[in-house]
Amino acid sequence: MRHLSLGSIIYLVIGFYIAHAHGYLTSLGSLPHFLSAVLAVILWPLLLLGVNLHIAL
Numbered sequence: 001m002r003h004l005s006l007g008s009i010i011y012l013v014i015g016f017y018i019a020h021a022h023g024y025l026t027s028l029g030s031l032p033h034f035l036s037a038v039l040a041v042i043l044w045p046l047l048l049l050g051v052n053l054h055i056a057l
Contacts, residue, residue: 015041022047024054032057 019025019040028034032055039053046053 012041015044018044018047 016025019037022040024037024040028037036053036055039055040047043051043053
């Protein structure tokens, strides 16, 4: 089994915090909202640059 490094865990924790602060984790009831939240957690540096990661299907 492969383990996550400490850096990866810190990156994801920061991603969850930034995504929550930008409102991406408030309602995950639909597929577009869920996908937007996943993108926001993974690509959180883009949120700090002002990029909108909300998906509209």
